[in-house]
Structures are given as C-alpha cells and as structure tokens.
Amino acid sequence: MDAANPPPDLFEAEHQSMLAARAAYETGTQAGGGACHQALGDLLTSYERLLRETRRLVRRSDRAELEMTLLNQRLQDLASELEYRATHDPLTGVLNRAAIIERVNQHAQQNDLALIVLDIDHFKRVNDSFGHPIGDTVILGVVNCLKAVVPRCAHIGRVGGEEFTVLLPHRETPASEQVAETMRKAIETREFGLPDGSRITASFGVSHLSRGGCFDDAYGLADEALYVAKRGGRNQVVRAADSVLS
Known part of the structure; x- marks a missing residue:
C-alpha cells in the first residue's frame, strides 16, 4: 500500500x-x-x-x-x-511419450490427423564416438530444427532416445510429407559442430489416421514407413502407403 x-x-x-x-x-x-x-x-x-x-x-x-x-x-x-x-521430456521440453500418445488419441476422436515418426540416423555412433553430452546436444539441435519449421498447430513428442513424433491435426498425407521433407532438410543442413565435422541426418515415416483411430494405428504405419526409409539408405521421407508396396 x-x-x-x-x-x-x-x-x-x-x-x-x-x-x-x-x-x-x-x-x-x-x-x-x-x-x-x-x-x-x-x-x-x-x-x-x-x-x-x-x-x-x-x-x-x-x-x-x-x-x-x-x-x-x-x-x-x-x-x-x-x-x-x-x-514433458526433461531434456528437450517437448511432450513425453505418454503425453503425445494422449494428445494423438484426443485429436483422433474428433478429426483426421497425420503422424510423422523420425529417428536420428546413426545416433549410436555419435554417443559412442563423442559421449552422451554431445549426443544430448545433437538431440537438442534436432528439436530446435523441428520447432523452427513445423506448423503452429503441430505437437512434437519424444517417444524414445533419438526418436520423435510430430502430430499434425487435420493434415492429409501429401501435405504432411512436405512438412516432413522440410524437417529433413532443416536437420541435414544444420551445423551441429561435431568434433569430426560430420553431418546429422534423420529418417522419416508418415502416416494418416482417420477419425476414430488411435495412436497405435498411426504409429504402427508410420514406424513401418520409417524402417523402409532406413533400409532404403536413410535421410529420406517415406509415407505409410509406400511401405506397404516395399
């Protein structure tokens, strides 16, 4: 007073x-x-x-x-x-596994959505060669790349050590593929400052989930597409429909 x-x-x-x-x-x-x-x-x-x-x-x-x-x-x-x-994930600040699963399931009850699953290529080599602190720096750099280019409506989640998912509400697969490609390029062109000067890349799988589905459905398809991308040489985007044909 x-x-x-x-x-x-x-x-x-x-x-x-x-x-x-x-x-x-x-x-x-x-x-x-x-x-x-x-x-x-x-x-x-x-x-x-x-x-x-x-x-x-x-x-x-x-x-x-x-x-x-x-x-x-x-x-x-x-x-x-x-x-x-x-x-939230304590290292990156994005949604943790349980939270992103819940968020996907909530959106899926009312609307269609797309789910992008990405995995940092050769991440074990980074940890083994340079140590976990450098590995954490790489993870944070990747998350910064994602935050810089995803649409404002997107939700980013960390579902594993070097694996992430991006929820895109109301998005069809072609548009989601373009988002994934933008993320891929952002990671590929970023300078991570590794001791040996090597680049960091990531592989992507994209799936579409119709209203009424659940996280496991969308994740299963996107994860299958992701591994097609890995087997195909990494650092690329594959949608779920392509994985069925492989």
Missing part, C-alpha cells in the same frame, strides 16, 4: 465518537465531575482498549489473508510445474 495513500480507517466513526467522549471527559475533569464522570472515564478506557485490540486483529487478519493468497499462488505454480514435468 502507498504510504502517501493509507487505507481508510474502518473505525473512523468510533474514533470520532471516542474523541468527542474524551473531550467531554476532559471538560468534566476541569469542572470536578462526580460518579458519572468516573463512569465515563472507565467507559472510555475500555472502549479505547477494545478499539486497539480490534485494530490489532484486523491487521493480523490482513496479514493472514495476504499470506494465504501468496500460498495459494505458490500452490498453483507448483501444480503447473508438476503437470509440466509429468507431460
């Missing part, structure tokens, strides 16, 4: 009455009042004490209300933090 604008006194009327009674009391003292004057003095003393105690209780109540407000805000912040930790 601004010191120049203190809050209104809740007991202003009582305070003014007390001042008037005090003035009458002082007048009576000067005039040599008797028993009535003594009673008025006792009443004033009791009233002043009651007013002080009431003000003290109001201040304590105000402090308790402020502390409760701050505590409630802290509890809300903690609840939000716990919810975030329960649904």
Whole structure:
C-alpha cells in the first residue's frame, strides 16, 4: 500500500465518537465531575482498549489473508510445474511419450490427423564416438530444427532416445510429407559442430489416421514407413502407403 495513500480507517466513526467522549471527559475533569464522570472515564478506557485490540486483529487478519493468497499462488505454480514435468521430456521440453500418445488419441476422436515418426540416423555412433553430452546436444539441435519449421498447430513428442513424433491435426498425407521433407532438410543442413565435422541426418515415416483411430494405428504405419526409409539408405521421407508396396 502507498504510504502517501493509507487505507481508510474502518473505525473512523468510533474514533470520532471516542474523541468527542474524551473531550467531554476532559471538560468534566476541569469542572470536578462526580460518579458519572468516573463512569465515563472507565467507559472510555475500555472502549479505547477494545478499539486497539480490534485494530490489532484486523491487521493480523490482513496479514493472514495476504499470506494465504501468496500460498495459494505458490500452490498453483507448483501444480503447473508438476503437470509440466509429468507431460514433458526433461531434456528437450517437448511432450513425453505418454503425453503425445494422449494428445494423438484426443485429436483422433474428433478429426483426421497425420503422424510423422523420425529417428536420428546413426545416433549410436555419435554417443559412442563423442559421449552422451554431445549426443544430448545433437538431440537438442534436432528439436530446435523441428520447432523452427513445423506448423503452429503441430505437437512434437519424444517417444524414445533419438526418436520423435510430430502430430499434425487435420493434415492429409501429401501435405504432411512436405512438412516432413522440410524437417529433413532443416536437420541435414544444420551445423551441429561435431568434433569430426560430420553431418546429422534423420529418417522419416508418415502416416494418416482417420477419425476414430488411435495412436497405435498411426504409429504402427508410420514406424513401418520409417524402417523402409532406413533400409532404403536413410535421410529420406517415406509415407505409410509406400511401405506397404516395399
């Protein structure tokens, strides 16, 4: 509260009455009042004490209300933090496996969607050659590539160590293939700064899920397409329909 604008006194009327009674009391003292004057003095003393105690209780109540407000805000912040930790991958900040599965299933109840599954090529070699901290840097770089090019409606999830899924609501397979190709190029052209100067690439599988389906259906088809891409030389995009023909 601004010191120049203190809050209104809740007991202003009582305070003014007390001042008037005090003035009458002082007048009576000067005039040599008797028993009535003594009673008025006792009443004033009791009233002043009651007013002080009431003000003290109001201040304590105000402090308790402020502390409760701050505590409630802290509890809300903690609840939000716990919810975030329960649904997001701790390294990359994208949705974790359980959360992306739930998100796909929720969308699939009402609308068609496309699912892209991607896997970083030769990622084990990166970890084995340069160590896991470098591997984590590569994973973060890949996620940055995805975030930079996916549509705003997309949801990115990490479903494994170096495997990710991208949910594209309301997208048909051809449009989703183009999104996957854009992601592939973004990763291929990024400088990851590996000690040996090598590039990082990823392979992609794309599937389409009609309304009423589930994550397992979409993931199974996209994952099959992904492995066709791996067997075909990696660093490419394959849609689920192509995997059936292979």
